[in-house]
Amino acid sequence: MPNGGTIIVGLDERAGFATVGVSEPAALEASIASQARNGISPPLQVAFEEAEVDGAVLVVATVNGLPSDQRPCRYGGKAYLRQADGDYVMSEQEVQQILALRQRPRHEAVAIDGTTLADLDDELLHNFLTTARSTSRRLSTQADEDVLRRKAVLAPDGKKLTLAGLYALGSYPQQFLPSLSITAAVQLDPRSGQRTRDLVHLDGPVPALLEGAMEWVQRNTRTAIRFGPDGHGHDEAEIPLVAVRELVANALVHRDLGVHTRSKRVELRLRDDQLIIGNPGGLYGVSREQLGTEGGKSAVNEFLYDICKLTRTSSGTRVIEGEGGGIREVQRALRSASMRPPTFIDKGVSFTVLVPRHALLATDDITWLGETKAAAPLSDVQRQIVTSMRHGQTWTNSLVRKEFAPIDSIQARSELRGLVTAGLAQTSGQRAQTTYSIRPEFLAAPPGSPVPHVIVRPPHIADEPDQDTLPIPELSGGPGSHVSRNAPVVWEALGHGPATLDQIMQRAGLSESQTRYALRTMMDAGFVSVRGGQGVKGTLYTRGQAITGT
Structure with a gap:
């Protein structure tokens, strides 16, 4: 992962991350440090801390990320990519994508063979030229082709379009580069027998892609009743649309446009609990922790970014404001709607944003x-x-x-x-x-x-025993808090039928580790049955047959 990560040794994942401790912390730290120095190329820097929890010693190893000019690191001569709970050997295409970041990428400035001025959308072109001239004294009196060349819509030869110009202002960019598009789908419960609904492939230039994505999100989300500080309800979009717009625009404008990502598209997936927005390519010139801060802004595709600042959608709004404050606006909008902030996942070769759907x-x-x-x-x-x-x-x-x-x-x-x-x-x-x-x-x-x-x-929050100061009520016919502190509320969450781990967490208001611990103790006591298992996609939990009589 670009930002490094943390390894905690001394927890038993199979027992709900129970504390088991480490018998010889110093020896373990020396072993990890040796592996980082001698088993990984280039060597990694690791810092260690020891923490005593419930009388047991845990070792916390903080692995520093590598600068972009040294990535990817390799183990046994191979580079790996972290996905879900597994490590996978990176493809040669993904390795080349990482290597390309060692130098300042200018993929969007590449001239696209076969393109001419005739491939630009007339309305977008007219509005762009008008805006460009009105915002620059030096461009105000120049000819159209000179403005387009200076703003990198046209290649230096003045004949071909650049990738940025085609993508932002082209009448149909997918004629030359099909991957400059969006794939969107609603992910369904696997028990329904269907995998997706409303699967669409959006095309056109960036403004059309943005508007199409917004229409798709509005079509597939509900209007929610939000309660204000006065206690009164108001009809609002389930997910604040200003947040969705900013995140989709960022995915379109900051996606990797290199040759190694020409087969990859921006993707939208809508699940019961969240909206997922993903684009090829990771962050450039900024870390995940800097996102949303005053200095946390960097344009991956500098020319495309500059063009989109001057480009309008059919409703007359800018594609991007160009002030670098979009992430802060997303965070403010979600916070105002009493929703969790977005989760950002940077894998170097891809970037994903998870947006909650529930307050x-x-x-x-x-x-x-x-x-x-x-x-x-x-x-x-x-x-x-x-x-x-x-x-x-x-x-x-x-x-x-x-x-x-x-x-x-x-x-x-x-x-x-x-x-x-x-x-x-x-x-x-x-x-x-x-x-x-x-x-x-x-x-x-x-x-x-x-x-x-x-x-x-x-x-x-630390898991069992948790930090609640109030007891969970014991429910009739179900387990009491003697089984697990959170067993009663998990039992109630299963009252609607079989549920996934995510669904139980949402209904019960618990963290993942709290929910896993409660489920394990309830399964041991016969209160819960499971179809699948940890790490198995689509695993479902249900109330035990001996208890419910079903």
Whole structure:
């Protein structure tokens, strides 16, 4: 992975990531360091930490990523790509794609054989020239062909179109490069007997591709009722469309346009729980952690980016604003809709964004926010923090930075202190050990009473025994908390029939490790049956036959 990664040794994945520890941490660290230096080419830098958890010692190895001019690294002479839970040997095409990044790529400036000015869309061309002249004094008096050549729509010879010009302004770019398109499909539950619905292959120049993608997303998503701070519901798009538009535009404009990706397209996949947007090629000149920050902007295809800043869709809006603030706008839009921020996955040869389809806040929480008279207005971040506090979650400065990145320590402290000022939260501890929790009078329920079905928890929480301060209710006919702390809520989540791990996590409001631990203990006790197994695609869990009588 371009950004390196972290290895934690001393957890048993088969036991729900239970802590088992390491008997000789120093020897293990020396072994890992030796492997990184001698078994990998070029050698990798690894930093080690030891952590004591439940009386056992864990070894945490942080592997630093390699700079682009040294990638890919190889083990046994082969380069590998991380996909899901496996490592796969990279194809020669993927290796060449990585090697091409060692120098500043200019793939979009390549002249496309067989193209001429006649292959440009007349309306797009007219609007582009008008905008280009109005935004540049030097171009305002120049001839059309000179403007197009200087803006890299035309190749230097003034005869052929560049790849950027064809892609952004061509009447039908796919005549020359079929992969300059979008494939979109709705992924269905495998039990339905069908794999996809509304499979489409969108074509045309970038503005048409963007508009077609937006129409497809709107067609296949619902209108949701969002509850504002006043507790009243309003009809809004299920996924904020401003976020979708920014992410699709980024995928189109920043995709890899090299010869090694000519068979790959931008892809949209809509699942029950999320929208997936993927494009060939990874980040260039910016890390995943920098996305959404002030300095986190870099144009992979610089000429295409510049052209698209001056290109309008049929509705008159720019394809991209060109200010580098698109990711921040995406994060703001999702946060405003009480949804999790997008997940970015950079694999070097591809880039994927996962956009949630469900709001984090339950209706009763939003109603509570509308009815609670805080001493000061709450930000979107504070609303999400305080509702999770309401269900017993304790927050720290570092947890806020992880959950709402990009956000620095000063901003995180301001959000937390604001809740104290508003009279909703209280503090405990001092300096780096300061924790923030809800004032007792605002807890969702007093200790010992049932809590709501949906429990909002940030994902970066240790697993069993978890940090809940309120007990999960025991359900009639199902397992109690003596089986597992989260067994009752998982049992309730299975009340609608067989479900995948993701569906159970969503219904129960638990993290993946919490859900896996609860399922394992419930299977051992006979409360849950499984069809498939860990690592098997489409694995389904259901209430045990001995319990339900089915």
